Every structure is written in structure tokens, then in C-alpha cells.
Amino acid sequence: MKILVTGGAGFIGSHLVERLLREGHEVWTIDDLSTGKKEFLQATLTHPRHRFLKGTVLDRALLKETIQQVDLIYHLAAVLGVKNCVEHPLKVIEGNIDGTRNVLELAYPERKKVIFASTSEVYGKNSRLPFHEDDERILGSTAIHRWCYATAKALDEHLCFAYAKQGLPVTVLRYFNAYGPRATATAYGGVIPRFITAALKGEPLEVYGTGEQTRCFTYIEDTVEGTYRAMNEKADGVVINIGNNQPESIMKAAQLVKQLTGSDSPIVKVPYEKAYGRGYEDMMKRQPDLTRARQLLDYLPTIDFTTGLSRTIDWYRQQLTTGGTEQ
Structure with missing residues (x-):
């Protein structure tokens, strides 16, 4: 199959490109390299079935020309963080x-299927756990910029389903805290790269707020597995949570990173106001219901947190040794 991956030089996108090529597909990648990095695609740039195009999804001419050549689109390009x-x-x-x-x-x-990368952020402050795809969204005031990403992604989802109603095959994936090699502090799973980088450099691990917040960290291999399986026609016209359903507190994540790196770095709590300014709001808990993912995609995560962190730490350690990617 001929497949376009927008944002294909990013954290999740670059891993997805590698997976698609391993499965025998032809892949076009569009990325403006604003947050993605060409080096993330180093292993695939010369692959005979991969075409990298430096550009943006705001360039309609480039996008139109590329979409006409492919059968399916993974839309991962986004402004994150x-x-x-x-x-x-x-x-x-x-x-x-x-x-x-x-x-x-x-x-x-031309009815080219679109698989859209959304986010668990759209659930907002909903306290009912685990989050089911059809649950209500509860967001804060529009005067609080914290919620603009969740709102933009929710509107993107509305656009997806408006087109689905007109006959376009569309699948929406809501990612839960993906982390792993190539993750950066400004994008997906930002807290994990922050902790690892600080620990390896002997700097304080800054835990924002109380540290009692819980997240379901999903290793990149599991995130990509669910994303790849979304090509299945059973996933057309629906939202599907993609993540791990085992919650970990932010404080425990910091402690585990410190343990696995053998770091002497202190763990310090930083008020949200100092980290992000006045008026910042956070969600205390976030956990996906994976029933739909299991039923439609036969998806379940397989990489536990300790294993995933160990693999991620190894990658970061190598980057720091070789003077690789800035985090």
C-alpha cells in the first residue's frame, strides 16, 4: 500500500514510518522539521520505498500532489506540548x-482513508475512570490557554466525523502519554524525557505539583502497534484509545528513573505557577478504557513501564555520549 505520514519525522511518526517500511509499504513523509528531526529518519532516508518531503500540511499544493499518489494517510503533524x-x-x-x-x-x-492522531487531552478534567471513547469532555475556562490544545484536537475530531458522515473513511486515535526513544520534552510524554535527561546530567528532577498525579505511560512500540492496526476497516468511523491502562504516579516515575539511571540527582517539587505561570490547571488522573481497542484492533500493550524506561534510558545515554539530539 502507498501511505502518507504527516509529521513523519517526529517521535511517533518516525517509528511509524519504520514499521510501515518493514511491513512492505511505500511511504511518503511530510514534515517541516519544526519539532521533528531528520535524524530520526536516518535509517529510512535512503530506503527505496521511502520519500521524504520537507514541507508543511499548511502547504495545500504539496499536500494535494502527495495525497493523489497514496492510498491512505496517517495525519500525525501537529503543534504539541x-x-x-x-x-x-x-x-x-x-x-x-x-x-x-x-x-x-x-x-x-478520492475517499482516501485518514487515520488522525488525537490525544487523551480531549477528556479534560473528567474524573470518571477509565476514560471510554464516548465519555463526556470536561474542560476549563477558555481564558486558560492550557485547554487550547484539547479544544483544537476536539474540533479536529469533529471535522473528521463530519467528513466521515459524507463518506470519507476516517479513524481517530487518542494517544495516552507515549514515551520512548526520540521523545522530547516539548512533545509527547514530555515528563519522561525531562526526568531522564536531568538524571543523566546530574540535575534535579523537577516534579510539577504534588507528584500524586497519575498517567498511563505507553511505550512507543505499543503506540505504533495500535496505530498500525488502525488501517483495519473495522476501525472506520470511530474513536479508539491507544495506550497503556496501568497508572503510575509522576513521583513514582521520577523515582524509577533515578533508580534505573543510578543517578544521585535530587527530586524536587515545583509549583505549577512557577513552571507554567498563573492559572495553570492539570488533571490528577488519566487512564484509558481499552475495550474498543481490543475488540476492533485486537490491541493490548505488552511493554511494562520498567522495561520501557530502561530501553528509553539506554537511548538517551547514547545520545548524550555521542552528542546527539538536543532534548
Whole structure:
């Protein structure tokens, strides 16, 4: 199959490109390298079935030309990160909504399936656990920029299902805290790369808030597995949670990183106000219901947190030794 991956030089995207090539597909990658890195695709740049295009999903001409050549689109390109939400909300809103609209509009005439990468952020402050795909979303005030990413992604999902109603095959995936090699502190799973980098450099591991918040960290191999399986027609027209369903506290994550790295770095608590400014809000708990993923995709995560962290630490250690990717 001929497949386009937008954001293919990013953390999840680059791993997905490798998986698609291993499975025998032809892959086109579009990435503007604003957060993605060409070095993440180093092993695939010269592959005979891979074409890398430096560009943005805001470039309709490039996008149209590429979509006409493929059978399916993985739309992972996005403006990510809590820091961007707080400091550059307009960039987050326009970058996510306009890009997704372009992809859907151009895929629609020829009914090219779109698999859209959404986020568990859309659940907002809902305290009912685990999160089922059809649960209500509870968000904070629009005056709090923290919620602009969740809102933009939710609108993207509405766009997806509006096109699905018109006959476009669409699948929406909600990712839960992906982490692993190539993750950066500004994108998916930001807390894990922050902790690992600090531990390896002998710097304090900063835990924002109380540290009692829990997340379900998902190793990249499991994230990509669920993403790959979403090509299945059974996934058309629905939202599917992709993640791990075993919660870990942020404090425990910091302690485990310190233990696995053998670091003497202290763990310090930092108030949210100091980290992100006044008015920041967070969710205390986030956990996916994986029933739908299991039923439609036969998906269940297989990599436990300790194993995933160990693999991730090995990658970061190598990067620091060789002077590789800046985190």
C-alpha cells in the first residue's frame, strides 16, 4: 500500500514510518522539521520505498500532489506540548485546525482513508475512570490557554466525523502519554524525557505539583502497534484509545528513573505557577478504557513501564555520549 505520514519525522511518526517500511509499504513523509528531526529518519532516508518531503500540511499544493499518489494517510503533524499551549496558543490552534482541515478536504474527493492522531487531552478534567471513547469532555475556562490544545484536537475530531458522515473513511486515535526513544520534552510524554535527561546530567528532577498525579505511560512500540492496526476497516468511523491502562504516579516515575539511571540527582517539587505561570490547571488522573481497542484492533500493550524506561534510558545515554539530539 502507498501511505502518507504527516509529521513523519517526529517521535511517533518516525517509528511509524519504520514499521510501515518493514511491513512492505511505500511511504511518503511530510514534515517541516519544526519539532521533528531528520535524524530520526536516518535509517529510512535512503530506503527505496521511502520519500521524504520537507514541507508543511499548511502547504495545500504539496499536500494535494502527495495525497493523489497514496492510498491512505496517517495525519500525525501537529503543534504539541503544554508549553506551546501556555506560551503560543494561537500557534497551537491554527496549526492543528488548519492542517487537519487541509488533509481532510484533499483526501475527501478520492475517499482516501485518514487515520488522525488525537490525544487523551480531549477528556479534560473528567474524573470518571477509565476514560471510554464516548465519555463526556470536561474542560476549563477558555481564558486558560492550557485547554487550547484539547479544544483544537476536539474540533479536529469533529471535522473528521463530519467528513466521515459524507463518506470519507476516517479513524481517530487518542494517544495516552507515549514515551520512548526520540521523545522530547516539548512533545509527547514530555515528563519522561525531562526526568531522564536531568538524571543523566546530574540535575534535579523537577516534579510539577504534588507528584500524586497519575498517567498511563505507553511505550512507543505499543503506540505504533495500535496505530498500525488502525488501517483495519473495522476501525472506520470511530474513536479508539491507544495506550497503556496501568497508572503510575509522576513521583513514582521520577523515582524509577533515578533508580534505573543510578543517578544521585535530587527530586524536587515545583509549583505549577512557577513552571507554567498563573492559572495553570492539570488533571490528577488519566487512564484509558481499552475495550474498543481490543475488540476492533485486537490491541493490548505488552511493554511494562520498567522495561520501557530502561530501553528509553539506554537511548538517551547514547545520545548524550555521542552528542546527539538536543532534548
